Amino acid sequence: MKVELSIEKVRSEFIEKIEEISGQNLxxxxxxxxxxxxxxxxxxxxxxPSHIIRMVQLGLQEDIGNSKTMWLCSSCLTCGVRCPRGVDVPRIMEALRVLVTRDKINYVEPSSLTPEQLEELPQIALISNFRKFTG
Ligand code: SF4
Ligand code: SF4
Known part of the structure; x- marks a missing residue:
């Protein structure tokens, strides 16, 4: 059986999302x-960083999620300046972090709080509780 591969065929929803959030052509x-x-x-x-970009190209979302690289990127922009192809790597790192935090669970689900709790709890405590379990 002959298998024809094209960029369109290997694209996954994960790749589309990273491109949409980062605005980069992976x-x-x-x-x-x-x-x-x-x-x-x-x-x-x-x-x-170059490994991460390759793994995103291949749609290896789970393996990327198990790596700590995206959390160590400080968005210093050095890589983006050096890239001969104009790829803004920190934007891709940020897109990966966004996807992880979207999937993770809130410490406290906002909809579970009563109107009384919303009125009484200090705002800073509420905001802290809406953080995600990450890492
Ligand atoms: S933005 Fe800086 S820390 Fe992040 S991957 Fe690029 S060079 Fe490394
Ligand atoms: S510098 Fe640019 S083209 Fe080279 S590996 Fe990094 S992202 Fe890819």
């Missing part, structure tokens, strides 16, 4: 590695 990256070579936090990352 398939512009040709894996030169310049982003990773210049990243000041690569020493602490379990996957290099």
């Amino acid at each position: 398939f512009s990256c040709y894996q030169c590695g310049k982003c990773s070579a210049g990243c000041p936090f690569s020493f602490a990352m379990d996957l290099l």
Whole structure:
């Protein structure tokens, strides 16, 4: 059986979401590695920035979610400046963080609070409780 592959066929919902949130064309990256070579936090990352971009291209959402790289990225923009293809890597890292926090559970579900609790609880406590379980 002949299998024809095209960019359209390998795209997944995950890839579409990352592109939508980041505004980046993931398939512009040709894996030169310049982003990773210049990243000041690569020493602490379990996957290099260029690895993350490749894994997003391949739709490996679960493996990316198990990595701590997106949480170590400080959005210093070094990689974006160095990229010969104009890929804004920190925007992609941010898009990955957004997807994780969307999926995680709130410490306290806002809809479970009574009107009395909403009136009595300090605002700062309410905001703290709406944080997500992440990492
Ligand atoms: S520098 Fe740009 S093209 Fe090179 S690996 Fe990083 S994101 Fe891809
Ligand atoms: S923006 Fe993030 S991935 Fe890019 S060089 Fe800085 S820390 Fe590394």
